[in-house]
Amino acid sequence: xxxxxxxxxxxxxxxxxxxxxxxxxxxxxxxxxxxxxxxxxxxxxxxxxxxxxxxxxxxxxxxxxxxxxxxxxxxxxxxxxxxxxxxxxxxxxxxxxxxxxxxxxxxxxxxxxxxxxxxxxxxxxxxxxxxxxxxxxxxxxxxxxxxxxxxxxxxxx
Numbered sequence: 073x074x075x076x077x078x079x080x081x082x083x084x085x086x087x088x089x090x091x092x093x094x095x096x097x098x099x100x101x102x103x104x105x106x107x108x109x110x111x112x113x114x115x116x117x118x119x120x121x122x123x124x125x126x127x128x129x130x131x132x133x134x135x136x137x138x139x140x141x142x143x144x145x146x147x148x149x150x151x152x153x154x155x156x157x158x159x160x161x162x163x164x165x166x167x168x169x170x171x172x173x174x175x176x177x178x179x180x181x182x183x184x185x186x187x188x189x190x191x192x193x194x195x196x197x198x199x200x201x202x203x204x205x206x207x208x209x210x211x212x213x214x215x216x217x218x219x220x221x222x223x224x225x226x227x228x229x
Contacts, residue, residue: 101121102208116131
C-alpha cells in the first residue's frame with residue numbers, strides 16, 4: 073500500500089514540475105527568414121544569445137554578414153525574466169506555404185528545451201511579443217539590416 077502512494081506521489085510531482093516548470097536555459101536562438109524563396113531573394117536573421125555574447129547572422133540573397141556583440145548580464149537577465157513568463161504550451165498553428173517564419177528556441181547546454189514558431193501574420197501572445205522585441209532591441213542598428221517583421225500580439229500591435 074505504501075509503495076502505491078509513493079508511486080502516485082512521484083508521478084504527481086513529476087507531472088507538476090513538468091507542467092509548471094519555468095524555463096531554465098543558458099542560450100536563446102532567434103530566427104526570422106524565408107528559405108522557400110529562390111536564393112537571390114532570401115532574407116534571414118539568426119541571433120544566438122548566451123550570457124556573454126550575441127552572435128548575429130544576417131543574410132540577404134547571397135550576401136552574409138556575421139557580427140558578435142557583448143551582452144551585459146543585466147540584459148541577459150532581462151531576457152531570462154521575460155522568457156520565464158512565456159506560456160509553455162504553444163498553440164498548433166497552420167503555416168502558409170512560402171511565407172516567412174519567426175521562431176525563438178531555448179537551450180540548456182546543447183539540448184533544446186522549448187521552442188515556438190509563428191508567421192508574421194499570425195497572432196502571438198503579448199509575452200512572446202515582448203520577448204521578441206527585447207531580443208531585437210539588443211541588436212546594433214546597421215543600414216544593411218534586413219527587414220524584420222514582428223508578430224502581432226494577441227491584442228494586436
